[in-house]
Amino acid sequence: MASTLTRADVLRIARLAHLELSEAEVDLFARQLGEILTYAEEVQRVDTTDVAPTSHVIAAGTVWRPDTPVPPLDREAALANAPDASRDAGLFRVPKVL
């Protein structure tokens, strides 16, 4: 069965992903993502009864290190790449939230 994505599906995903798509992108992604998902459907035909999923490929267990305080990145350096920062207040500025 071929996977099809509607424009509404694409717009819903874009909202979840915080992307604002153009009309042309919505149509293009509906088609391309549908094609890729159709191809990927072959995994659904595999019998995976009692097969554990792999999320970590090398089982390392819990990794420990001594909890030694070290100086963090200083505030000036942390703010240096910000598109809008108040150097004086030492804060990142964003558009109003409410």
Next chain:
Amino acid sequence: MSAGPLRDAFASATAIREAIGRREMSAEDACRHALDRIAATDGPLHAFQHVAADRALERARTLDRQAPPGGPLHGVPIALKDNIVVRGVPATAGSRILERYVSPFDATVAERLERAGAVIVGKTVCDEFAMGSSTENSAYGPSHNPWALDRAPGGSSGGSAVAVAAGMTPLALGSDTGGSIRQPAALCGIVGLKPTYGRVSRYGLIAFASSLDQIGPFARTVADAALCLEVISGADERDATAANQKVPPFASLAAAPEGDLRGVRVGVPERVLASGLDPAVRAAFDESVRVLARLGADVRPVDLPHSGLGIAVYYLVCTAEASSNLARYDGVRYGLRAGDASSLDAMYDRTRSAGFGAEVKRRIMLGTYVLSAGYCDAYYLKAQQVRTLIRRDFDQAFATVDAVVMPTSPTPAFRLGERTADPLQMYLADVFTVTAPLAGLPAISVPCGFSEAHLPIGLQLIGRAWDEAMLFRVAAAYEQATPWKDAHPGEASGAYDRA
């Protein structure tokens, strides 16, 4: 005319290090040589995103004041893929969203390289956030294959492969998630290694798919790749996935190859090779297997029955992880911010839409979909289960062989522009490279011949977890028995090579 390292653009890292040790040349000489070569050849090739000339020269001069010369890479120039950060140096990861980003910290690999005496000369072009197989997804234009300028160098670490293949630097680092070191190494005719997952710290690697990403070396010889891997390997308390595994003396193992392969069992997964293989790649592969047998290897068939599912599994897993990793690009702490948004949410949406290119958006969308409520079990969980089956195939194969051999890429270098219209076709080119990272295994690509159009072909060896030493042994013996490492681009055409 002297063939010393100073005059030879294709001198190995080992030869440069030795010449500096004998005071036949200085670290500054080696650095200037690399910078001159970049200036002379990078116009048409576009391997470099950013050349850090002043920083490199200063560093080289500092090394020259040390007596006696120190580390194993003392004075050796190296290039880093632009998704690996160096303090005070720009890092774009090929994306507009990081156009003006300058890293406030060093990646662990950068720190280890510099501690070993390497001189970082710059950052190389890559597909945006390492998503691609050709460098055509770079927001700053692709690199060009030095063997044929109208062809892709492969990707996503294409710029690093070009820098090494064209003799700009003897070494480079890339990152490999689904083949992004091995495929460009094959298409550019050099050596590229993806280490075992956990061998090398990813602290300071701009994350794409965290269960797969691994940093590794490009070099023109197996011994140089081994030397570089030894320097960058080992546990790191800043990356809990960098495993506490003993780092073998890779450099000395590869520098003195045993010459023959008696007692080494090499598996050929014939079923994996059944379809879609370019005839020149097939011929070069078959001949390579005969060479391995002549060297004494015990060549036998192996079966990897779930390998055909590798691409589907890979693109479900990597896009899911990417959608999560790339959520951090929100226009607040660093990177681009699209102006004039009236609310925080609108600012996020506009910033990400303006900052990401088409392939990155496509993968974020796909990953968001396969993780979304109602679809997660059918796609993401299912892919993780089939990933387990792919791992088990390798476990079974490695019960009877020491390495699995297959081509790196189904075709030689394709033309720039040829595959950009159809993302799925581009993905299918990863058929031989995606399974090793899905299983966490080390894999190396070594040059194994040329097509009729004189485009390089790569041979891939996959090994057991933590057994890069076996890959180096087989690859070094193969390299020694064949002429490929001495073939360099530009010699035939002279098109760009005036250095």
